[in-house]
């Protein structure tokens with residue numbers, strides 16, 4: 014049994030971010046982190062490994078510096094890593110990204126028992142599209158928003174979160190599951206893990222590695238293979254700062270109530 | 280689906296909305312989407328069609344007409360009673376391949392965001408996630424940009440063609456799909472110039488629902504389509520669907536919201552009580568929270584406001600002890616009036632608050648509740 018986890022390195026969007034005059038993001042000035050939901054996907058894979066002894070393979074598509082993130086995840090317990098990297102892959106939207114990742118997973122080889130884990134969504138785009146699009150292209154079933162996973166024999170039973178509850182779903186393997194933060198608490202790197210990580214295998218898949226895979230088609234990868242285009246990006250106008258009221262006592266509160274009254278709100 | 284060609288753009292026509300139902304009830308987002316899609320269909324001069332899947336749901340279709348659908352296509356079959364990705368994606372992709380809509384909109388619910396990407400991948404077309412604004416008409420789109428961006432007027436006036444695969448492409452007939460990116464720090468308008476349908480999931484609670492019109496409901500045409508789902512198409516089985524035990528808060532529909540953040544840490548129960556009292560005093564308001572309040576277990580997940588929570592636009596939003604991180608603002612900055620109470624005068628929430636009070640929420644909260652009650656009593 015193999016467990017494949019797809020992990021993305023993303024700019025940290027939680028701080029103030031830098032925008033260039035042309036309205037695009039100044040990525041160079043931003044810190045990168047491992048996408049938060051993907052750490053839950055890693056933990057789901059490691060928990061299943063603890064239970065079954067399966068091999069955990071972590072896969073990312075990104076520029077070569079993403080290697081550091083892969084080493085860190087191997088230090089948490091993943092067995093090997095694959096970095097999918099190449100000029101031909103640049104400029105991909107979610108359709109093209111999922112095409113390339115599907116090809117990479119197909120190249121690794123997906124067998125009857127295998128499971129692919131993704132995060133629910135990546136914080137740079139918040140699209141939540143790559144996992145399901147990849148599953149479609151691999152021809153395997155998907156379960157998104159997993160909040161609990163049980164393995165019984167050769168099926169998985171998954172609780173899938175809804176806004177107003179959850180549904181319990183039995184799924185055949187191989188399958189693709191996207192993970193939310195409610196699923197688990199990601200473990201830390203262990204000392205032994207850090208020690209071993211540089212001895213663990215890391216493959217780089219470039220265009221040449223994947224070019225004969227049936228899923229690699231120049232009209233479906235990279236910028237040319239992306240159905241969507243960004244027409245324009247922009248920053249919203251800062252809402253004019255309002256009024257800071259003087260004081261914090263009864264008088265101030267009475268004044269505010271008065272304002273709400275004048276506006277016919279209360 | 281065999282001869283379907285998503286790149287034959289001129290073969291596609293009409294605006295479609297996927298109308299999600301759960302347990303035989305339409306979702307509120309359906310009405311928001313139909314209302315707004317009516318405008319898009321009018322801008323293109325085409326029909327607006329709802330697509331409704333379920334078991335015994337034909338009776339729900341006319342109501343969609345009351346919000347603007349000219350026609351509702353109904354796929355009725357026991358296999359569609361409960362949502363499964365496999366069955367729904369199969370039925371939807373088959374009917375899209377057959378009838379070729381140029382725009383296909385889906386509510387960005389947990390189900391919509393499961394279904395959308397699966398269908399877009401199968402149809403080989405583009406999908407824009409979690410949109411907050413949609414346009415076709417260029418003048419209306421430019422107006423929108425003038426009011427909602429810091430772009431220079433010349434830049435907006437000059438919009439009209441985009442470079443697509445190195446060639447100039449006229450975007451005036453494309454759906455312009457606008458959404459927040461990078462945690463709400465940036466907005467982007469996305470197009471899908473070379474393929475159809477242009478697909479978007481749309482954030483619930485953002486588009487405005489139009490008033491219901493009985494005459495339009497009566498005039499709405501219903502078309503039934505055949506459902507062809509074979510057992511081998513289904514690789515999952517739904518064992519049960521469980522509703523949350525307690526009643527969930529209706530943040531999206533609320534007129535008054537009082538939200539609490541990490542600022543209530545010193546006395547969590549007391550802080551929540553203060554928020555409840557204030558919400559009551561305003562008149563039937565509800566309590567929301569920042570992610571910090573939810574992650575700490577003080578409030579359940581349905582209370583979360585923000586980028587990964589709900590988008591709200593109440594008449595009044597009061598933030599008690601919330602710093603105003605970009606992800607929180609992303610869900611509440613469109614509120615009609617924002618009041619913030621924070622003991623740190625430099626808290627970013629004050630940048631978007633209409634009225635700010637620097638002070639301790641445990642003192643200011645109850646005083647404000649009293650002041651509102653008094654004002655109402657003396658009115």
Ligand SMILES: Cc1cc2nc3c(=O)[nH]c(=O)nc-3n(C[C@H](O)[C@H](O)[C@H](O)COP(=O)(O)OP(=O)(O)OC[C@H]3O[C@@H](n4cnc5c(N)ncnc54)[C@H](O)[C@@H]3O)c2cc1C
Pocket residue numbers: 027049136539540541542543568569570571572583584585586587588589599600601602603604605606607610620621622623626638639640641
């Ligand atoms: C991918 C991602 C998605 C996210 N999505 C969301 C989201 O949907 N919604 C969301 O809210 N956050 C979200 N966050 C988290 C967000 O970045 C912030 O961490 C969070 O909003 C902070 O919550 P807070 O303001 O309650 O806490 P803090 O930032 O800790 O602020 C607490 C505030 O309370 C004030 N305070 C303390 N005591 C008092 C007192 N007695 N009286 C008055 N004021 C007091 C402090 O001055 C401070 O300003 C997300 C983050 C990430 C990375």
Ligand SMILES: Nc1ncnc2c1ncn2[C@@H]1O[C@H](COP(=O)(O)O)[C@@H](O)[C@H]1O
Pocket residue numbers: 019020021048050051054072073074075107110114130131132133134135136138139140141142143144
């Ligand atoms: N470049 C990538 N490399 C590896 N995994 C990715 C990549 N992009 C997206 N994913 C996976 O797909 C999930 C959803 O991403 P997104 O559709 O971008 O929100 C992420 O949480 C990852 O698990």
